[in-house]
Each structure stands twice: as C-alpha cells, then as structure tokens.
Amino acid sequence: MKTHHINEKGYYGEYGGAYIPEMLFPNIDQLKEQYLEIIGDASFQEEYQQLLRDYVGRPTPLYFANRLSEKYNTKIYLKREDLCHTGAHKVNNTVGQILLAKRLGKKRIIAETGAGQHGVATATVCALMGMPCFVYMGEIDMKRQAPNVARMKMLGAEVIPSTSGSKTLKDATNDAIRDWINNPEETHYIIGSVVGPHPYPDMVARLQSIISQEIKLQLQEKENRTQPDHIIACVGGGSNAAGAFYHYLDEENVNLIAVEAAGKGIHSGESAATSQLGKNGIIHGSKTLLMQSKDGQITEPYSISAGLDYPGVGPMHAHLFSSKRAEFLSVTDDQAMQAGAELTKLEGIIPAIESAHALAALEQKKFQPDEVVVINLSGRGDKDLETYMKYFDL
Amino acid sequence: MNRISHKLQENKKLLSIYFTAGYPQLDDTKTILEKLEKSGVDLVEIGLPFSDPLADGPTIQASSTQALKNGMTTEKLFEQLEDIRETVSIPLIIMGYFNPMLQYGIEQFCKKCAEIGIDGLIIPDLPLEVYTEEYQAIFQQYGLQNIFLITPQTSEKRIREIDEASKGFIYMVSSASITGAKNSFGDAQEAYFERIDQMKLQHPQIVGFGISNAETFDKATQFAKGAIIGSAFIKHLTENGTQNINSFVEQIRKSN
Numbered sequence: 001m002k003t004h005h006i007n008e009k010g011y012y013g014e015y016g017g018a019y020i021p022e023m024l025f026p027n028i029d030q031l032k033e034q035y036l037e038i039i040g041d042a043s044f045q046e047e048y049q050q051l052l053r054d055y056v057g058r059p060t061p062l063y064f065a066n067r068l069s070e071k072y073n074t075k076i077y078l079k080r081e082d083l084c085h086t087g088a089h090k091v092n093n094t095v096g097q098i099l100l101a102k103r104l105g106k107k108r109i110i111a112e113t114g115a116g117q118h119g120v121a122t123a124t125v126c127a128l129m130g131m132p133c134f135v136y137m138g139e140i141d142m143k144r145q146a147p148n149v150a151r152m153k154m155l156g157a158e159v160i161p162s163t164s165g166s167k168t169l170k171d172a173t174n175d176a177i178r179d180w181i182n183n184p185e186e187t188h189y190i191i192g193s194v195v196g197p198h199p200y201p202d203m204v205a206r207l208q209s210i211i212s213q214e215i216k217l218q219l220q221e222k223e224n225r226t227q228p229d230h231i232i233a234c235v236g237g238g239s240n241a242a243g244a245f246y247h248y249l250d251e252e253n254v255n256l257i258a259v260e261a262a263g264k265g266i267h268s269g270e271s272a273a274t275s276q277l278g279k280n281g282i283i284h285g286s287k288t289l290l291m292q293s294k295d296g297q298i299t300e301p302y303s304i305s306a307g308l309d310y311p312g313v314g315p316m317h318a319h320l321f322s323s324k325r326a327e328f329l330s331v332t333d334d335q336a337m338q339a340g341a342e343l344t345k346l347e348g349i350i351p352a353i354e355s356a357h358a359l360a361a362l363e364q365k366k367f368q369p370d371e372v373v374v375i376n377l378s379g380r381g382d383k384d385l386e387t388y389m390k391y392f393d394l
Numbered sequence: 395m396n397r398i399s400h401k402l403q404e405n406k407k408l409l410s411i412y413f414t415a416g417y418p419q420l421d422d423t424k425t426i427l428e429k430l431e432k433s434g435v436d437l438v439e440i441g442l443p444f445s446d447p448l449a450d451g452p453t454i455q456a457s458s459t460q461a462l463k464n465g466m467t468t469e470k471l472f473e474q475l476e477d478i479r480e481t482v483s484i485p486l487i488i489m490g491y492f493n494p495m496l497q498y499g500i501e502q503f504c505k506k507c508a509e510i511g512i513d514g515l516i517i518p519d520l521p522l523e524v525y526t527e528e529y530q531a532i533f534q535q536y537g538l539q540n541i542f543l544i545t546p547q548t549s550e551k552r553i554r555e556i557d558e559a560s561k562g563f564i565y566m567v568s569s570a571s572i573t574g575a576k577n578s579f580g581d582a583q584e585a586y587f588e589r590i591d592q593m594k595l596q597h598p599q600i601v602g603f604g605i606s607n608a609e610t611f612d613k614a615t616q617f618a619k620g621a622i623i624g625s626a627f628i629k630h631l632t633e634n635g636t637q638n639i640n641s642f643v644e645q646i647r648k649s650n
Contacts, residue, residue, distance in 0.1 A: 019492060021449040021518040022543040023567060025552070164455050165445060174448045181449065184547050184570045282493045282519065283446070295467045296497030297445040 004249040004325050006316070010198030011287075013323060015315035018197035020285045023181040027189075028285075030104065032199045038103050039096070039206060051095050052210060055128070056085045058092075060211075062218035062374070067346040074367035077228070078349070078377045079215055081240065088352065088379030089208060089240045090121035094190055096207035098125040101188035108187045110134045112176040114141055114169035114236075115306030116148025117379065118192030123157035133157040136175040138168035145306060148383060166300045169310055173284050193237025194314035197285030201242075201314045208243025215374055216247055223372055230367065232257040233376040234357040235328075236272070236308035238317040240378035245326070255327065257365070258317060259357045261303035262330035272301035272309045273330040275321045283311065289318040304333035304387065305353040307379070331360040337391050339363070340381065352379030353387060397485040397513045398539055398562040401436055402598050408620030409434075409611070409646060410600060411627050412489065414441040414457040415474070416466025418631050423474040425636045427482050433643035435484065436620065439516060442471060442490030449518045451574035453625040457632075468498045472506050479511040487541065489516040500529060504536040514539035514562055522552075526559055541565050546586045550593070557595045566590060566599040566618060574625030576604040579613050591617040608648050 010016050010032070018028055038044055052058040060080045069076045081089035094111075101109060109131050113119030119135040126133035135152055139161040142149050152159050165171040173196075180189045194201040194208075216226040231248060233241035235258045248254040263271035271277060278289035283298060290312035291299045303309040313321075320326035331339075340356035343349050351359065355378045367373055381388065388394065401408065411430055415423050423440070430438055443458035443466050450458070471488075478486070488507065495503045495517065507515070515538055520529070525540060533540050539562035544553050547570060556564065568583055569576060583604075590599060598619035605614050606626035614621040623646065630642045 017524065018521065019519045019524065020521060022521070022548065023449065023545050023570065023572075025521070026547045026549070164452070165459065170446060174446050177448045178451070178572045182571050182575060279497075281496055282491075284448070285519065292493070292497065294497070295469075296494035297462060298493070299445075 004320065004323070006202045012316050012319035015288050015318040016198050016201060017287050018285055019282045019287065020197045021181065023184065024177070024197070027180065027184055028197050031203070034104065035100065035199050035203050038100050039203070044099060044103065047099055048096055052092065056091050056095060057083060058210065059214045059218070060084060062215060062222065064222065065347050068343065071346065072362050072367065073369050075370070075372045077372065077374045079211060079244065079374055081211065081376060081378045082349070082351065082355065082380035086117070086121050086124050087382060088117045088121070089211065089243060090118045090192060091124065092210055092243065093192065093204050093207045093239060094118070094121040094125045097188070097190045098129050098131065101190070102129065104188060106186055106188035108132050108134070108183065109190055110136070110176050110179050110187055111190045111192060112136045112169065112172040113192065114138070114172070114309065115383065116141070116145040116152065117307060117383065119157070119159070120148055120151050120155070122190050122192070123152040123155035126157060127155045134179065135159050136162050136172040136179070138162045138166070138172050140167045141169065141172070141306065168300065170298060177284070193239040193310070194242040194316055195237045195284055195286060195310070195312060201286065201316055204239055205242040205246055205316060208239050209246035211240070211243035211376065212245060212247040215244070219372070227251060227254050228374040229371040230255045230257055230373045231376070232259060232358045232361050232373065234259045234308060234354050234378065235313055235317055236261070236310045236354065237312070238314040240376050242314065242316055244374070244376040249325070252325070256320065256325065257361055258320065258326045258328050259361050260328060260330045261305055261308035261336070261357055262332045263302045263304070265332055266330055270302035272303040274311065274313045275328045276330060278312065286315050288312050288315045289321065305336065305357065307352070307354040308357065329361050329364055331357045335360040335363065340388065341392065349377070350381035351377055352381050353384045355379055396537060396539055396562065398437065398487070401485050402563060402619065407615040408436040408600065409643070410437045410439060410620055410622040411435050412439040412441060412622060412624035413627055413631065414443055414454060414461050415471050416443060416461030416464050417457040417628070418460070418635055420464040420466060421474065422636050423471065424478065426639070427478060427486070429636060429639040430643070431482050431484050433640045434647065435643055437485040437487065439487045439489040439622065440471070442468060442488055442494060444491040444494055447491060449572055451572040451625060453574040453628050457628045468494055468503070472510065475510045485513045486511065487514040487516055488512055492517050492520045501532055504532050504538055507538055508536040512538065514541050516541045516565060518543060522556060522559060543567050544590070546570060546582070553590070553593065553595070557597055560597045562597065563619065564595065564597050564599045565622070566601045568601050568604040568614065571603055573603055577606045577610065579604065579610060584613065587614070587617040608646055611646050
C-alpha cells in the first residue's frame with residue numbers, strides 16, 4: 001500500500017535518513033533501535049497519557065469558531081493547542097522525550113530553541129523530572145525573546161548562547177549537536193521539531209500525533225464523521241503540522257494544507273518559505289528541502305515569527321510537498337499579523353504569530369459552506385505581545 | 395598506486411596537517427600547501443569550508459566563517475588547485491561536509507578531484523551505510539579513497555565493518571569531542587589507542603582531534619601510524635598568516 005509514513009530505512013520517499021558524524025552513531029543507533037519499542041510499551045503509554053491529561057491539560061478542545069465561520073462562510077474548527085501547559089503544542093513532545101530519556105538511562109538533557117517555546121517546554125519537563133537541563137539559543141534570539149530566557153532560567157535550565165554563524169536557531173541546533181558529541185554517554189538531546197537525523201522526525205511526529213488522534217474523536221462527536229475536508233497548519237520545521245496531519249496522512253480525501261512564512265515576500269530575500277525557495281540537501285543530519293546558496297551553504301531565513309524561521313523543513317514535509325500530498329501556501333508577515341488581529345476580534349483568542357500564519361490561509365482559499373475546516377492553533381500569543389504592540393502601535 | 399597508500403608504506407610516523415581553504419586570506423591555499431610540503435609534512439587535509447560545520451569546535455568554525463566571507467567556494471578551490479601537482483607531490487585529501495559536494499554534483503566533484511590529483515576525501519557527515527550503498531562505486535571509479543572516522547564509542551563490530559570498507563587509513567578520533575576541544579591525553583585515550591592497536595586492523599590508523607604539540611603527537615603515534623593537527627595549525631595561521639610554517643612543523647617533529 002502506498003503510504004506517506006516513514007519507511008524501514010528512515011526515509012519518507014527520498015527524504016530523511018541519518019547523515020551524521022560517526023561520533024553520534026552510537027546514540028542515534030540506540031534511539032533507532034529502541035524508540036518504537038519504548039513508545040509502544042504499555043507502561044510508557046500509561047505514564048505519557050497520564051501526564052498529557054493531568055499536567056499538560058489534554059485533550060485540548062476542538063472549538064467551533066462561530067464568527068470566524070460566518071465571515072468565511074464555511075465550518076471552521078480550531079484545535080486549541082494554545083491551551084496546553086506552557087502555551088503551545090511543543091510540550092507534547094518534551095513530555096514524551098523525557099520519559100524516553102529516563103528509560104534510556106540518560107541523566108542530562110540538552111535542547112535547542114529558536115523563539116524559546118521548545119526551550120521552555122524542555123526546561124519545564126526537566127523541572128518536573130528533576131533532570132539537569134541545558135538549552136542552546138542563538139545570541140540574537142536571546143535578546144529578541146528575553147521573557148522566555150527568564151522563564152527557562154526560573155525553571156532551572158542553563159541557557160547557553162550560540163555565538164557561531166548567524167547566531168540563531170540553526171546555530172543553536174549545531175551547538176546542541178556539538179554538545180552531544182562531547183557528552184555521548186549520559187546525555188539525551190530533545191529535538192523540538194520533526195527535523196534532524198532518523199529517528200527524530202518520526203519520533204517527534206508520533207509524540208505530536210496525539211493532536212490528530214484527538215481531532216478524529218472530537219469530530220466524530222461534533223460532526224458525526226472522523227475526517228475534516230481540510231486541515232491547515234503552519235510549518236517551520238513542521239512539528240505541529242506533523243501532529244495535526246499524522247492520522248490523516250494516508251486518508252487522501254482529507255486535504256492537508258501547510259502554511260509557510262513568506263516573511264516580507266517570497267522573493268524579497270527575507271523569507272522562510274522553504275518549499276518555494278529550497279533545494280534538496282542535507283541539514284542537521286537529514287536529507288530534505290533547505291534554503292541554501294548555489295554553493296550549498298545554508299542561508300539564513302527570515303520571518304516576523306521566530307518559530308517559523310528555520311532554513312529547512314522536516315523530511316516528512318519535503319515528501320508531502322514533492323509528492324503533492326499536501327498543498328503548500330505561503331503567508332507574509334503582514335497577512336499573518338492581520339489574521340492574528342482578526343481572530344482576536346472575532347473570537348477573543350490571541351494566537352501565536354506562528355499559528356496566525358495558518359489562519360491567514362482563510363484569505364487565500366475558498367471553502368464551501370458545508371465543508372469542515374480544522375485549523376491547528378498551535379500556540380497562544382502571550383509571547384508575541386511585544387511584536388503585536390509594535391506592529392499595531394498598541 | 396594512490397599517493398596515500400604509498401605514503402603509508404614509509405617507515406616513519408606520519409604528520410598530517412589540516413587547514414581551511416580560503417583562510418586567513420582567500421588566495422593562501424597554494425602558498426600554504428607548498429610551505430607544508432617543504433617543511434616535511436607527510437599529508438595534508440584541505441578543508442572545504444561550510445556554513446554549519448557541526449563536528450567542529452570554535453577555532454575551525456571561525457576559520458570556515460571567515461573563509462566563506464573571503465569568497466571561498468567549491469569552484470574557487472578547484473581553480474586554486476588546478477596546477478597544484480606541478481609544485482606539490484605529497485598526498486592531498488579534501489575534508490568537507492556533504493552538502494556543498496552534493497550541490498556541486500558528486501560525480502562532477504569526484505571527477506574534478508581526480509583531474510587535479512586529489513587522493514582522498516573525508517566527509518564527516520556521510521555515514522558508512524550511505525557511502526557503500528550510493529557512492530562507493532563513483533569514488534572508486536575516480537581513484538579517491540574515502541577515509542572513515544572511528545571514536546572511543548565505536549563498537550568493535552562497527553570498527554571491523556569500517557576497516558572492511560576503508561582504503562588508505564582509518565581516521566581515529568582521539569576522544570568523544572568536536573575538534574580543538576582538548577589539548578592533552580589521559581589514561582583513557584592511551585587505553586583506547588592500545589585497544590585499537592591490538593585489533594590488528596587491515597588499515598593503519600591516523601589519530602586526529604586533540605593533537606597540538608610534540609608531546610601529544612608523540613603519544614598519539616606511539617600506537618598509531620600518524621597524527622593529524624588541525625585547530626592548532628589554524629591558530630598558527632591566525633597569528634602568523636602564512637609565515638613561519640616551517641618552525642610550527644619543526645616544533646611538532648622535534649623528537650622524531
């Protein structure tokens with residue numbers, strides 16, 4: 001059967017794999033050999049589900065957005081990942097990975113972060129489990145996202161500035177990988193998105209797949225069907241989209257819509273629309289689409305949203321793009337900011353600017369009045385208040 | 395016979411030097427190579443700079459960033475090396491990350507290397523399995539030896555597999571680290587060097603990472619065929635430009 005899931009060699013079509021230095025081989029190999037067994041284990045699932053319920057606050061609601069639906073003359077549901085503890089879907093993954101790290105006998109946790117959401121979600125579960133936590137963050141991002149740096153510190157994590165290269169997310173990821181090379185025995189690296197060497201993209205997708213699992217049950221209750229007509233999610237590295245799409249990947253009558261950040265415009269030179277601007281290559285151990293120079297040097301992306309400015313996409317998304325299983329749209333800074341303001345006014349929900357990109361797809365697509373559209377509202381906008389204030393002169 | 399294999403038969407401990415092409419100045423490549431050969435270095439690794447060198451420490455990262463700023467590209471490096479075999483005869487290896495080579499085109503890249511007289515490649519993020527399945531035939535067609543890394547964490551079974559797939563030598567990473575992280579060897583490293591020596595592999599080992607002076611060179615080559623110096627040489631270039639390369643090499647070689 002044709003499938004859009006990962007194959008036994010760790011590839012989605014031609015994308016994925018593990019292009020890693022030999023120094024990382026023992027750790028990646030151990031993960032590859034054990035992740036399915038650990039995640040599938042009954043005691044793991046029991047602990048994971050219990051934490052998702054009692055600590056994260058799941059299931060998150062599937063909310064029928066009445067006024068938004070009226071405006072766009074279709075049936076719009078919002079999957080409320082913004083109501084998760086710590087304010088975004090990122091914590092679904094970190095809860096799972098910290099339980100996995102414990103079962104692997106690891107004693108020390110490292111992570112990378114861009115905007116700080118994954119860093120906060122990692123620092124949170126490390127506090128919960130009493131594990132030492134080291135978060136790499138680009139020096140420039142640390143200045144842009146000072147409140148999240150403070151949250152991580154309060155949670156007991158050490159935030160280490162990345163000063164190499166462009167001093168942003170990709171460099172923080174490089175530094176986390178270097179830390180793992182230097183500390184191969186007792187450290188687990190919690191990657192925050194569906195990127196990196198196999199098995200990370202699949203592991204993170206599975207830990208985020210709770211999102212689409214819940215959508216199915218909730219739609220059954222509300223619409224008496226498990227499938228929406230369309231699911232819309234924003235894509236930086238692509239973890240919230242992977243979670244929202246996961247259980248629908250092989251249900252081809254469900255239209256998957258991935259929304260990338262066009263920044264100041266796809267051809268402005270300041271964009272993060274990887275599917276439009278990228279070419280096949282290797283980034284952070286994975287063969288995927290990435291933004292790069294003609295010479296194969298990785299270029300720095302731009303978006304007003306700090307969570308979407310990654311120069312690649314996860315290999316699952318590269319495959320969904322090239323196989324045309326998903327439709328890829330791109331949304332500019334301005335369009336996203338307007339969509340964020342609109343949701344706030346119509347529904348009383350201030351979305352993260354990442355999620356506002358998904359909402360902005362409503363202006364680009366025309367849906368039928370009886371179609372069911374699910375938008376994954378991946379995070380809340382508290383962290384973006386300063387950007388909203390500046391943009392709208394509040 | 396490939397120049398690397400030939401060199402490995404010499405009855406001496408081999409000194410290999412790494413430098414980043416395009417650093418400190420864009421056009422230093424040829425000068426550095428000629429001076430290294432004159433100073434008695436046995437083989438050289440020419441670093442093709444990459445924006446995201448994830449196995450490298452701050453020294454080599456900074457030299458790569460600077461080299462790219464200076465305008466170094468794959469095409470430019472090949473231009474600089476066009477006539478290198480008129481003046482340099484020691485084995486030359488290109489060391490670089492996989493993405494720039496992929497973008498150049500692997501077959502095209504190998505062909506160009508063969509035309510210039512490059513003897514081998516070290517590609518830290520091209521794993522054994524992908525190499526043997528997809529690229530080995532092309533590398534061999536153009537007479538390029540692919541050099542693999544092993545580390546203290548590499549299992550015995552995997553070391554044997556790597557030995558089987560190797561040509562030339564095995565690059566033995568001295569400790570669990572990125573480049574330039576450590577500058578002395580403890581008991582753990584010595585035990586590791588000895589353990590690998592006792593495996594009696596088909597291919598000789600050259601030790602890299604953590605070698606910066608005569609003392610570490612001597613320790614590393616007590617069991618291995620040779621040793622590689624990278625970050626320490628980059629530091630020398632930062633401080634001296636292309637001057638005094640001879641005295642840098644002499645210092646390392648003083649006891650051999």
